[in-house]
Amino acid sequence: MAAKSDRIVIKVGTSTLTNELGNSNLRTMEKLAMVLSDIQNMGHEVILVSSGAIAVGANKMHLKEKPKEMRMKQAAAAVGQCTNMFLYDKFFGYYDKMVGQILLNADDIKEEEKKENLSNTFSALLEQGVIPIVNENDSVSYKEIESEERLFSDNDVLSAVVAVLCQADKLIILSDIDGFYDKDPRLFKDAKLIERIDVIDDAVYELAGGAGSRRGTGGMRTKLQAADIATAQGIDTVVTNGKDPAILFKVVAGESVGTLFKGHR
Numbered sequence: 363m364a365a366k367s368d369r370i371v372i373k374v375g376t377s378t379l380t381n382e383l384g385n386s387n388l389r390t391m392e393k394l395a396m397v398l399s400d401i402q403n404m405g406h407e408v409i410l411v412s413s414g415a416i417a418v419g420a421n422k423m424h425l426k427e428k429p430k431e432m433r434m435k436q437a438a439a440a441v442g443q444c445t446n447m448f449l450y451d452k453f454f455g456y457y458d459k460m461v462g463q464i465l466l467n468a469d470d471i472k473e474e475e476k477k478e479n480l481s482n483t484f485s486a487l488l489e490q491g492v493i494p495i496v497n498e499n500d501s502v503s504y505k506e507i508e509s510e511e512r513l514f515s516d517n518d519v520l521s522a523v524v525a526v527l528c529q530a531d532k533l534i535i536l537s538d539i540d541g542f543y544d545k546d547p548r549l550f551k552d553a554k555l556i557e558r559i560d561v562i563d564d565a566v567y568e569l570a571g572g573a574g575s576r577r578g579t580g581g582m583r584t585k586l587q588a589a590d591i592a593t594a595q596g597i598d599t600v601v602t603n604g605k606d607p608a609i610l611f612k613v614v615a616g617e618s619v620g621t622l623f624k625g626h627r
Protein backbone atom coordinates (compact mmCIF):
# COMPACT_ATOMS: atom_id res chain seq x y z
CA MET A 363 0.00 0.00 0.00
CA ALA A 364 1.37 3.40 -0.92
CA ALA A 365 1.87 5.53 2.16
CA LYS A 366 0.24 8.94 2.09
CA SER A 367 1.38 11.86 4.15
CA ASP A 368 -1.98 12.53 5.72
CA ARG A 369 -3.52 9.22 6.74
CA ILE A 370 -5.12 9.27 10.17
CA VAL A 371 -6.55 6.41 12.25
CA ILE A 372 -9.02 7.43 14.95
CA LYS A 373 -10.16 5.02 17.65
CA VAL A 374 -13.29 5.51 19.73
CA GLY A 375 -14.18 3.37 22.71
CA THR A 376 -17.39 2.16 24.30
CA SER A 377 -17.35 4.94 26.89
CA THR A 378 -17.42 7.57 24.13
CA LEU A 379 -20.09 5.83 22.04
CA THR A 380 -22.55 5.01 24.83
CA ASN A 381 -24.01 7.06 27.65
CA GLU A 382 -24.33 6.23 31.35
CA LEU A 383 -27.43 4.08 30.65
CA GLY A 384 -25.58 2.08 28.02
CA ASN A 385 -27.64 3.62 25.20
CA SER A 386 -25.99 4.93 22.03
CA ASN A 387 -24.62 8.43 22.57
CA LEU A 388 -26.22 9.84 19.43
CA ARG A 389 -24.92 13.38 19.94
CA THR A 390 -21.31 12.24 20.11
CA MET A 391 -21.69 9.80 17.21
CA GLU A 392 -23.30 12.45 15.04
CA LYS A 393 -20.63 15.01 15.90
CA LEU A 394 -17.89 12.47 15.31
CA ALA A 395 -19.30 11.83 11.83
CA MET A 396 -19.37 15.57 11.10
CA VAL A 397 -15.83 16.16 12.35
CA LEU A 398 -14.35 13.18 10.51
CA SER A 399 -16.20 14.14 7.32
CA ASP A 400 -14.80 17.65 7.58
CA ILE A 401 -11.29 16.33 8.27
CA GLN A 402 -11.61 14.24 5.11
CA ASN A 403 -12.81 17.36 3.27
CA MET A 404 -9.61 19.06 4.44
CA GLY A 405 -7.67 16.48 2.41
CA HIS A 406 -6.87 13.84 5.02
CA GLU A 407 -7.56 10.15 4.69
CA VAL A 408 -9.58 8.90 7.62
CA ILE A 409 -9.96 5.41 9.12
CA LEU A 410 -12.25 4.94 12.12
CA VAL A 411 -11.75 2.09 14.58
CA SER A 412 -14.91 1.78 16.61
CA SER A 413 -15.91 -0.61 19.37
CA GLY A 414 -19.06 -0.54 21.45
CA ALA A 415 -20.94 -3.36 19.70
CA ILE A 416 -21.42 -5.55 22.78
CA ALA A 417 -22.64 -2.71 25.01
CA VAL A 418 -25.02 -1.32 22.39
CA GLY A 419 -26.32 -4.79 21.48
CA ALA A 420 -26.86 -5.79 25.11
CA ASN A 421 -28.84 -2.61 25.62
CA LYS A 422 -30.95 -3.10 22.53
CA MET A 423 -31.70 -6.71 23.56
CA HIS A 424 -32.80 -5.40 26.97
CA LEU A 425 -30.28 -7.58 28.79
CA LYS A 426 -30.32 -6.51 32.42
CA GLU A 427 -26.56 -6.42 32.74
CA LYS A 428 -23.45 -6.64 30.60
CA PRO A 429 -23.44 -10.23 29.31
CA LYS A 430 -20.87 -12.48 30.97
CA GLU A 431 -21.46 -15.65 28.99
CA MET A 432 -19.45 -15.83 25.79
CA ARG A 433 -22.37 -16.81 23.54
CA MET A 434 -24.45 -13.90 24.83
CA LYS A 435 -21.55 -11.50 24.36
CA GLN A 436 -21.16 -12.65 20.79
CA ALA A 437 -24.91 -12.42 20.18
CA ALA A 438 -24.92 -8.89 21.61
CA ALA A 439 -21.97 -7.99 19.38
CA ALA A 440 -23.90 -9.19 16.32
CA VAL A 441 -26.86 -6.96 17.17
CA GLY A 442 -24.82 -3.96 18.34
CA GLN A 443 -22.52 -3.97 15.33
CA CYS A 444 -25.56 -3.59 13.05
CA THR A 445 -26.90 -0.73 15.13
CA ASN A 446 -23.56 1.08 15.16
CA MET A 447 -23.00 0.71 11.43
CA PHE A 448 -26.57 1.79 10.67
CA LEU A 449 -26.04 4.94 12.74
CA TYR A 450 -22.63 5.66 11.22
CA ASP A 451 -23.95 5.14 7.70
CA LYS A 452 -26.79 7.56 8.41
CA PHE A 453 -24.69 10.21 10.17
CA PHE A 454 -21.83 10.12 7.65
CA GLY A 455 -24.46 10.09 4.90
CA TYR A 456 -25.62 13.57 6.04
CA TYR A 457 -22.21 14.82 4.90
CA ASP A 458 -22.28 12.84 1.67
CA LYS A 459 -19.68 10.37 2.87
CA MET A 460 -19.46 6.65 2.23
CA VAL A 461 -18.46 4.25 4.97
CA GLY A 462 -17.40 0.60 4.70
CA GLN A 463 -17.28 -2.00 7.46
CA ILE A 464 -14.17 -4.05 8.13
CA LEU A 465 -14.32 -6.73 10.82
CA LEU A 466 -10.98 -8.19 11.87
CA ASN A 467 -9.51 -10.93 13.99
CA ALA A 468 -5.99 -11.04 15.34
CA ASP A 469 -5.22 -14.01 13.11
CA ASP A 470 -6.15 -12.10 9.96
CA ILE A 471 -3.12 -9.90 10.42
CA LYS A 472 -0.71 -12.66 11.37
CA GLU A 473 -1.19 -14.54 8.08
CA GLU A 474 0.73 -12.91 5.26
CA GLU A 475 -1.88 -13.60 2.58
CA LYS A 476 -4.78 -12.28 4.64
CA LYS A 477 -2.71 -9.30 5.68
CA GLU A 478 -2.04 -8.42 2.07
CA ASN A 479 -5.71 -8.80 1.15
CA LEU A 480 -6.69 -6.54 4.01
CA SER A 481 -4.13 -3.97 3.05
CA ASN A 482 -5.46 -4.02 -0.52
CA THR A 483 -9.02 -3.61 0.71
CA PHE A 484 -8.08 -0.60 2.84
CA SER A 485 -6.20 0.99 0.00
CA ALA A 486 -9.12 0.47 -2.44
CA LEU A 487 -11.58 1.95 0.04
CA LEU A 488 -9.38 4.99 0.73
CA GLU A 489 -8.75 5.48 -2.97
CA GLN A 490 -12.52 5.68 -3.44
CA GLY A 491 -12.92 8.22 -0.66
CA VAL A 492 -14.65 5.70 1.60
CA ILE A 493 -14.15 5.99 5.37
CA PRO A 494 -13.38 2.45 6.62
CA ILE A 495 -14.95 1.64 9.99
CA VAL A 496 -13.09 -1.18 11.69
CA ASN A 497 -14.04 -3.40 14.61
CA GLU A 498 -13.03 -6.75 16.01
CA ASN A 499 -15.05 -9.61 14.57
CA ASP A 500 -16.52 -10.27 18.01
CA SER A 501 -19.15 -12.77 16.92
CA VAL A 502 -16.52 -15.05 15.40
CA SER A 503 -13.49 -14.62 17.62
CA TYR A 504 -13.51 -15.30 21.29
CA LYS A 505 -9.87 -14.65 22.12
CA GLU A 506 -10.27 -10.91 21.79
CA ILE A 507 -13.30 -10.71 24.03
CA GLU A 508 -12.08 -12.94 26.81
CA SER A 509 -8.40 -13.75 26.54
CA GLU A 510 -6.12 -12.95 29.41
CA GLU A 511 -3.82 -11.11 27.11
CA ARG A 512 -6.85 -9.14 25.95
CA LEU A 513 -4.92 -8.84 22.75
CA PHE A 514 -7.26 -6.44 21.03
CA SER A 515 -9.14 -5.40 24.15
CA ASP A 516 -11.60 -2.66 23.46
CA ASN A 517 -9.83 -2.14 20.14
CA ASP A 518 -6.92 -0.07 21.46
CA VAL A 519 -4.34 -2.52 20.18
CA LEU A 520 -6.42 -3.22 17.07
CA SER A 521 -6.28 0.49 16.21
CA ALA A 522 -2.47 0.41 16.37
CA VAL A 523 -2.31 -2.72 14.23
CA VAL A 524 -4.57 -1.03 11.67
CA ALA A 525 -2.43 2.15 11.78
CA VAL A 526 0.69 0.07 11.08
CA LEU A 527 -1.00 -1.99 8.37
CA CYS A 528 -2.22 1.17 6.62
CA GLN A 529 1.06 3.04 7.18
CA ALA A 530 -0.82 5.86 8.86
CA ASP A 531 0.87 9.06 9.96
CA LYS A 532 -1.12 9.52 13.09
CA LEU A 533 -3.12 7.39 15.50
CA ILE A 534 -5.61 9.23 17.68
CA ILE A 535 -7.18 7.29 20.56
CA LEU A 536 -10.25 8.97 22.01
CA SER A 537 -10.96 8.06 25.62
CA ASP A 538 -13.19 9.15 28.50
CA ILE A 539 -10.25 10.99 30.02
CA ASP A 540 -8.13 13.96 28.85
CA GLY A 541 -4.96 11.95 28.28
CA PHE A 542 -2.32 9.96 30.12
CA TYR A 543 -1.68 11.09 33.70
CA ASP A 544 1.11 10.35 36.13
CA LYS A 545 -1.47 8.30 38.08
CA ASP A 546 -5.14 7.37 37.66
CA PRO A 547 -7.04 10.69 37.95
CA ARG A 548 -10.19 8.88 39.05
CA LEU A 549 -8.37 7.69 42.14
CA PHE A 550 -5.96 10.59 42.76
CA LYS A 551 -7.09 14.21 42.68
CA ASP A 552 -3.52 15.48 42.28
CA ALA A 553 -2.84 13.45 39.12
CA LYS A 554 -1.08 15.49 36.43
CA LEU A 555 -1.51 15.18 32.67
CA ILE A 556 1.66 14.19 30.84
CA GLU A 557 1.78 16.14 27.57
CA ARG A 558 4.46 14.18 25.79
CA ILE A 559 6.09 10.78 26.16
CA ASP A 560 9.06 9.78 24.03
CA VAL A 561 9.83 6.37 25.51
CA ILE A 562 7.24 3.89 26.78
CA ASP A 563 9.20 1.88 29.33
CA ASP A 564 8.24 -0.15 32.41
CA ALA A 565 8.11 3.01 34.52
CA VAL A 566 5.43 4.42 32.21
CA TYR A 567 3.44 1.16 32.34
CA GLU A 568 3.57 1.39 36.14
CA LEU A 569 1.52 4.61 35.96
CA ALA A 570 -1.29 3.01 33.98
CA GLY A 571 -2.97 0.84 36.61
CA GLY A 572 -5.47 -1.85 35.61
CA ALA A 573 -8.51 -1.86 33.32
CA GLY A 574 -10.44 1.38 33.02
CA SER A 575 -13.97 2.67 33.37
CA ARG A 576 -17.11 0.61 33.85
CA ARG A 577 -18.20 0.83 30.24
CA GLY A 578 -14.76 0.89 28.66
CA THR A 579 -12.67 -2.20 29.07
CA GLY A 580 -9.17 -1.40 27.96
CA GLY A 581 -8.01 1.18 30.48
CA MET A 582 -4.75 3.05 29.95
CA ARG A 583 -2.67 -0.10 29.80
CA THR A 584 -4.01 -1.14 26.42
CA LYS A 585 -3.63 2.43 25.19
CA LEU A 586 0.05 2.27 26.14
CA GLN A 587 0.38 -1.05 24.32
CA ALA A 588 -1.22 0.57 21.28
CA ALA A 589 1.08 3.59 21.48
CA ASP A 590 4.04 1.23 21.86
CA ILE A 591 3.19 -0.65 18.65
CA ALA A 592 2.42 2.49 16.62
CA THR A 593 5.34 4.67 17.79
CA ALA A 594 7.78 1.81 17.09
CA GLN A 595 6.76 2.19 13.44
CA GLY A 596 7.15 5.97 13.54
CA ILE A 597 3.46 6.74 13.99
CA ASP A 598 2.71 9.62 16.37
CA THR A 599 -0.02 8.54 18.78
CA VAL A 600 -2.29 10.93 20.66
CA VAL A 601 -4.56 9.93 23.54
CA THR A 602 -7.21 12.52 24.32
CA ASN A 603 -10.81 13.00 25.46
CA GLY A 604 -13.55 12.03 23.00
CA LYS A 605 -16.49 13.68 24.74
CA ASP A 606 -16.30 16.53 22.23
CA PRO A 607 -15.05 15.07 18.92
CA ALA A 608 -14.24 18.63 17.70
CA ILE A 609 -10.99 18.16 19.62
CA LEU A 610 -9.84 16.17 16.58
CA PHE A 611 -9.52 19.43 14.60
CA LYS A 612 -6.86 20.56 17.09
CA VAL A 613 -5.00 17.26 17.00
CA VAL A 614 -4.97 17.26 13.21
CA ALA A 615 -3.70 20.86 13.25
CA GLY A 616 -0.79 19.66 15.41
CA GLU A 617 -1.90 21.56 18.52
CA SER A 618 -0.91 20.10 21.85
CA VAL A 619 -3.94 18.31 23.31
CA GLY A 620 -4.02 15.25 25.51
CA THR A 621 -0.86 13.15 25.52
CA LEU A 622 1.41 12.79 22.52
CA PHE A 623 3.44 9.59 22.26
CA LYS A 624 6.11 10.55 19.78
CA GLY A 625 6.78 8.16 16.90
CA HIS A 626 10.37 6.88 16.66
CA ARG A 627 11.92 7.95 13.40
Ligand code: ADP
Nearest residue numbers: 375377537538543546570574575578580581582
Ligand atom coordinates in the same frame (compact mmCIF):
# COMPACT_ATOMS: atom_id res chain seq x y z
P1 ADP B 1 -12.18 4.07 26.82
O1 ADP B 1 -13.43 3.23 26.96
O2 ADP B 1 -12.45 5.47 26.50
O3 ADP B 1 -11.18 3.42 25.94
P2 ADP B 1 -11.12 3.14 29.38
O4 ADP B 1 -12.16 3.25 30.44
O5 ADP B 1 -10.85 1.81 28.83
O6 ADP B 1 -11.51 4.19 28.26
O7 ADP B 1 -9.71 3.77 29.90
C1 ADP B 1 -9.62 5.05 30.46
C2 ADP B 1 -9.53 4.99 31.98
O8 ADP B 1 -8.23 4.54 32.41
C3 ADP B 1 -9.67 6.32 32.67
O9 ADP B 1 -11.01 6.68 32.85
C4 ADP B 1 -8.94 6.13 34.02
O10 ADP B 1 -9.82 5.85 35.07
C5 ADP B 1 -8.05 4.92 33.80
N1 ADP B 1 -6.64 5.20 34.09
C6 ADP B 1 -5.79 4.38 34.80
N2 ADP B 1 -4.56 4.92 34.89
C7 ADP B 1 -4.58 6.10 34.21
C8 ADP B 1 -3.59 7.09 33.94
N3 ADP B 1 -2.31 7.00 34.38
N4 ADP B 1 -3.96 8.17 33.19
C9 ADP B 1 -5.23 8.28 32.74
N5 ADP B 1 -6.22 7.37 32.97
C10 ADP B 1 -5.91 6.27 33.70
